[in-house]
Amino acid sequence: MNRNIVLCGVGGQGTVLASKLIAAAAMANGISVMSAETIGMAQRGGNVFSHLRLGDNLYSPMIESGTADLIIGFEPGETVRMLPFLKPDGYVVVNKRAIHPVTATLTGSNYQGQAMLDYLQSRVSHLMIIDGDAACQEIGSAKVLNMVLLGAAVRTGMLGITEEDIKSAMHKTLPEKFHALNDRAIDYTR
Amino acid sequence: MHDEFLMGNAAIAMGAIASGVNLVAGYPGTPSTEVLETIAKHRSKDTYVEWSVNEKAAMELAAGASYAGARTMVTMKQVGLNVASDPLMSLEYVGIKGGMVILVADDPGPVSSQTEQDTRHYAAFSKMPCFDPSSAQEAYEMVQEAYEYSEQYGTPVFLRPTTRVCHGYASITVKDPEEYITHTPDGFVKDSRRWVIFPRLSYANHAKIEARNEALTHVFSEYSKNKIYPEAGEQTGSSSVNESCSRKGIATGGISFTYVMETLKSCDMVRTMKVSTPFPFPEDLAVTFLTGLDEVLCIEELDPVIERELTYICGKYHLPVKIYGKLSHHISASGENTRDSVTRAIRAFLELHNTDPQNVNDPHAAASGDSSADNSSASDSEASAVPELPIRPPVLCAGCPHRASFYAVKQAMKGRKTIYCGDIGCYTLGNAMPLDMVDTCLCMGAGLNIAQGVGRIEPDTVCFAFVGDSTFFASAITGVVNAVYNQADMTLIVLDNSTTAMTGHQPHPGTGQTMMGEIVAKVSIEDVLHGIGVEVVKTINPLHLTEAVDTIKEVADLPGVKAVIFKSPCIAIVPPNPALHIHDTCIKCKRCITELGCPAIFIEDGKVQIDPSLCTGCSLCSQVCPVHAITGGDDHES
Numbered sequence: 066m067n068r069n070i071v072l073c074g075v076g077g078q079g080t081v082l083a084s085k086l087i088a089a090a091a092m093a094n095g096i097s098v099m100s101a102e103t104i105g106m107a108q109r110g111g112n113v114f115s116h117l118r119l120g121d122n123l124y125s126p127m128i129e130s131g132t133a134d135l136i137i138g139f140e141p142g143e144t145v146r147m148l149p150f151l152k153p154d155g156y157v158v159v160n161k162r163a164i165h166p167v168t169a170t171l172t173g174s175n176y177q178g179q180a181m182l183d184y185l186q187s188r189v190s191h192l193m194i195i196d197g198d199a200a201c202q203e204i205g206s207a208k209v210l211n212m213v214l215l216g217a218a219v220r221t222g223m224l225g226i227t228e229e230d231i232k233s234a235m236h237k238t239l240p241e242k243f244h245a246l247n248d249r250a251i252d253y254t255r
Numbered sequence: 256m257h258d259e260f261l262m263g264n265a266a267i268a269m270g271a272i273a274s275g276v277n278l279v280a281g282y283p284g285t286p287s288t289e290v291l292e293t294i295a296k297h298r299s300k301d302t303y304v305e306w307s308v309n310e311k312a313a314m315e316l317a318a319g320a321s322y323a324g325a326r327t328m329v330t331m332k333q334v335g336l337n338v339a340s341d342p343l344m345s346l347e348y349v350g351i352k353g354g355m356v357i358l359v360a361d362d363p364g365p366v367s368s369q370t371e372q373d374t375r376h377y378a379a380f381s382k383m384p385c386f387d388p389s390s391a392q393e394a395y396e397m398v399q400e401a402y403e404y405s406e407q408y409g410t411p412v413f414l415r416p417t418t419r420v421c422h423g424y425a426s427i428t429v430k431d432p433e434e435y436i437t438h439t440p441d442g443f444v445k446d447s448r449r450w451v452i453f454p455r456l457s458y459a460n461h462a463k464i465e466a467r468n469e470a471l472t473h474v475f476s477e478y479s480k481n482k483i484y485p486e487a488g489e490q491t492g493s494s495s496v497n498e499s500c501s502r503k504g505i506a507t508g509g510i511s512f513t514y515v516m517e518t519l520k521s522c523d524m525v526r527t528m529k530v531s532t533p534f535p536f537p538e539d540l541a542v543t544f545l546t547g548l549d550e551v552l553c554i555e556e557l558d559p560v561i562e563r564e565l566t567y568i569c570g571k572y573h574l575p576v577k578i579y580g581k582l583s584h585h586i587s588a589s590g591e592n593t594r595d596s597v598t599r600a601i602r603a604f605l606e607l608h609n610t611d612p613q614n615v616n617d618p619h620a621a622a623s624g625d626s627s628a629d630n631s632s633a634s635d636s637e638a639s640a641v642p643e644l645p646i647r648p649p650v651l652c653a654g655c656p657h658r659a660s661f662y663a664v665k666q667a668m669k670g671r672k673t674i675y676c677g678d679i680g681c682y683t684l685g686n687a688m689p690l691d692m693v694d695t696c697l698c699m700g701a702g703l704n705i706a707q708g709v710g711r712i713e714p715d716t717v718c719f720a721f722v723g724d725s726t727f728f729a730s731a732i733t734g735v736v737n738a739v740y741n742q743a744d745m746t747l748i749v750l751d752n753s754t755t756a757m758t759g760h761q762p763h764p765g766t767g768q769t770m771m772g773e774i775v776a777k778v779s780i781e782d783v784l785h786g787i788g789v790e791v792v793k794t795i796n797p798l799h800l801t802e803a804v805d806t807i808k809e810v811a812d813l814p815g816v817k818a819v820i821f822k823s824p825c826i827a828i829v830p831p832n833p834a835l836h837i838h839d840t841c842i843k844c845k846r847c848i849t850e851l852g853c854p855a856i857f858i859e860d861g862k863v864q865i866d867p868s869l870c871t872g873c874s875l876c877s878q879v880c881p882v883h884a885i886t887g888g889d890d891h892e893s
């Protein structure tokens with residue numbers, strides 16, 4: 066089974082680690098993986114994305130528009146930006162909290178997260194909106210947003226990997242003192 | 256053999272290690288940087304690795320080691336090769352002994368570079384063979400093959416990946432450490448007729464090089480990675496290959512090859528040639544490919560190298576094949592190819608009878624410098640309904656000391672006629688509003704000399720050049736010597752954040768650390784400037800705003816060359832101070848926002864606020880607020 070996944074957000078939100086963990090979990094199950102990341106200047110507060118492809122007979126790490134099974138959106142506007150990649154009937158997991166670009170504050174442009182969520186709601190049949198702020202607060206760390214979203218992404222069934230797969234990939238990647246916290250984050254949307 | 260999930264650059268690094276590389280030198284530059292970093296991390300203890308002061312130094316160092324029989328690699332981004340082009344052009348005439356791979360990463364888009372230059376031209380220009388990988392797996396194998404060719408033919412060879420190959424990850428098959436080659440250098444053997452370049456030697460070797468490259472066009476026609484698809488006996492996937500498609504072919508290379516193969520999975524398979532050695536071009540293979548075809552579409556990035564070669568071969572062999580690509584406007588002349596743009600081009604090529612150029616000016620097809628813009632290629636029918644998306648140009652980080660430096664100079668020079676010549680690094684982002692403090696930016700180290708040039712024509716302009724610490728060592732010192740010697744009037748601002756921030760915090764001569772992990776004496780920028788003869792050199796912390804502004808005012812109008820070193824570490828390499836907060840005494844004048852543009856400050860529900868997860872407590876905003884509404888953090892309390 067081939068899967069195309071897009072992760073997107075703003076530089077510094079932890080998209081890269083999330084994409085690495087999915088890759089590691091898939092590989093542990095013997096699934097081949099290709100991915101592509103934004104690296105370089107855009108990481109300085111710009112919009113970032115990862116393309117992730119699981120399955121056989123892959124040539125390119127990049128995804129064609131209209132073919133993503135799942136978009137994991139760390140920010141509403143960035144999710145809308147990546148929406149053309151979603152295939153009809155695809156799944157979207159999106160964090161509710163909008164991040165205002167510096168330019169918005171300067172130019173007085175009126176970027177509203179809600180308008181983005183409304184738009185997603187009108188376009189996406191399988192949409193899961195996550196209140197990432199509330200989740201982080203409840204779990205007690207501002208740094209676990211990526212794990213919360215990852216847990217939700219696993220539960221869409223679109224990754225073809227289980228909660229346990231993701232957790233064991235995380236345990237292999239992060240120092241032990243962070244395991245319990247991140248386990249809770251992955252479980253949050255259960 | 257085992258499988259590993261590796262970034263293309265890491266795959267190249269592991270390939271070099273598996274080849275027994277003895278010495279690796281380079282200068283950081285996106286998208287090449289991770290190659291050297293990965294080698295440094297996984298090297299055996301007798302492999303020597305360094306960040307050199309610039310690419311020219313790296314190239315010469317690797318050449319020397321190769322003279323002594325070592326297997327070497329030198330790494331850089333495409334514009335870095337311009338700096339190293341002097342040794343490059345002569346080196347081929349002299350040749351090498353130990354295998355030498357010149358890793359140059361090209362950047363179609365460009366995603367993070369000044370130019371869209373194509374290193375395949377440099378290969379042809381310098382007459383060195385060039386390998387062009389299309390994937391991480393291929394790059395891994397190619398490095399190892401490149402060393403073999405390099406030693407067999409006594410020439411350095413290029414490995415030229417592009418951004419999407421460098422930064423693409425894949426699960427690839429790699430060797431176990433027991434399978435690595437150990438290469439033992441046999442030492443430098445004195446022979447001035449071999450190692451000293453003289454016109455007579457150049458003349459003799461030139462003829463040999465041309466003959467060798469001619470031979471290589473045949474050798475590379477047999478090289479397994481130059482290939483025609485479908486392979487003999489391989490089914491084309493779809494039985495519906497219609498008559499006209501059987502006389503059409505596609506020629507491609509690099510990452511575009513992978514896009515083509517993905518597209519052809521869902522179309523009819525047509526004859527496709529992958530070019531993995533753009534120089535010397537696999538001519539016999541190309542003739543086999545072209546024979547029997549009427550039309551060929553060339554899908555490549557940057558310059559139409561394959562397209563020109565095929566056009567030339569058609570002429571040379573009288574082959575009646577029409578060659579399409581960038582020159583015929585079937586493929587966009589600039590920007591990167593994408594899955595979507597390649598699919599569109601192939602569909603147009605295969606389905607239309609007369610291959611009118613498709614509309615390559617389609618805004619979605621034009622992969623602008625902003626890669627995300629291309630990836631947003633929305634189906635046009637829906638585009639109108641999409642709410643306005645936030646624009647996120649890269650900006651200086653919250654708390655970045657460069658913001659304070661730029662702001663101090665801007666304040667000090669208010670109302671004066673000035674020019675601010677910028678340079679390459681994070682601080683190029685000082686051009687963004689509201690700072691707007693970069694008037695020019697050309698290439699590494701250029702700002703200093705451009706400032707002098709403007710000053711010669713406009714003596715009433717106060718000329719500033721901004722240069723980062725790493726760039727200072729890499730290529731600005733000669734500019735200072737030039738300014739001092741020629742009695743220029745200018746102020747040099749060194750933005751010293753104690754690292755090479757833009758490319759991911761590499762050490763440099765001023766940091767006192769090497770890539771081998773040694774702690775060494777720091778090269779002092781202040782001492783260098785004094786040594787050159789710059790008499791006024793002031794070092795201050797830009798986060799002390801008043802002092803910084805006063806210093807600039809005091810220094811700017813002195814005659815001759817003056818320097819101010821703004822010293823404050825990059826926020827990414829030191830722990831942050833506690834975040835500041837804005838009190839209710841805020842009068843909402845928005846000065847903190849409109850003057851500084853720190854990404855940590857925002858307005859929500861009509862209230863000016865600081866995001867504590869971004870704020871590093873640099874205190875700059877508190878020094879700008881007219882009513883002292885911003886407090887907290889360590890220093891500058893109240």
Ligand code: SF4
Pocket residue numbers: 653654655834835851853854855856865869870871872873874875876877
């Ligand atoms: S102290 Fe002010 S200027 Fe500095 S990082 Fe915090 S909000 Fe930005």
Ligand code: SF4
Pocket residue numbers: 837840841842843844845846847848863879880881882883884885
């Ligand atoms: S400068 Fe001070 S008073 Fe003005 S908006 Fe900022 S915090 Fe408020």
